[in-house]
Structures are given as C-alpha cells and as structure tokens.
Amino acid sequence: MEKKxxxxxxxxxxxxxxxxxxxxxxxxxxxxxxxxxTTEKKRFPLAKGRAVKAR
Structure with missing residues (x-):
C-alpha cells in the first residue's frame, strides 16, 4: 500500500x-x-428534579 x-x-x-x-x-x-x-457530539444530562423553563 502506498505510504500516502x-x-x-x-x-x-x-x-x-x-x-x-x-x-x-x-x-x-x-x-x-x-x-x-469528524464531528463529535457531547451530551449533558439534565439535573433531576430541576425544571426547564420554556422561552
């Protein structure tokens, strides 16, 4: 196989x-x-018991 x-x-x-x-x-x-x-995805879990406010 070619080096390149x-x-x-x-x-x-x-x-x-x-x-x-x-x-x-x-x-x-x-x-x-x-x-x-290369696309890397990072996932962060939401803290339990903490409500997320809708905007």
Missing amino acids: EELKIRHIISSLEDLQYGSVIITVHDGEITQVD
Missing part, C-alpha cells in the same frame, strides 16, 4: 478510536480520499 494511502487510513482509524458519539465523513473524488471530517 496508509497515512490516510491510519488517520481515519485514529478518528474512529477517539470518537465516542458523532460521525466521521470520508469524502472521495475519483477514487481518492480527499477529506475526512
């Missing part, structure tokens, strides 16, 4: 391993990986 392609795959695997909740989007042009976007 190996680096891309390692980056994708690393992104997946570091991600708890979210997505990894891989953009491909003409059969080549051109971009990797």
Whole structure:
C-alpha cells in the first residue's frame, strides 16, 4: 500500500478510536480520499428534579 494511502487510513482509524458519539465523513473524488471530517457530539444530562423553563 502506498505510504500516502496508509497515512490516510491510519488517520481515519485514529478518528474512529477517539470518537465516542458523532460521525466521521470520508469524502472521495475519483477514487481518492480527499477529506475526512469528524464531528463529535457531547451530551449533558439534565439535573433531576430541576425544571426547564420554556422561552
């Protein structure tokens, strides 16, 4: 495997391993990986017994 392609795959695997909740989007042009976007979601539970006011 070409070294450049190996680096891309390692980056994708690393992104997946570091991600708890979210997505990894891989953009491909003409059969080549051109971009990797990682979106991480953080979820915070509401405190129990505390009402949320509507705005």
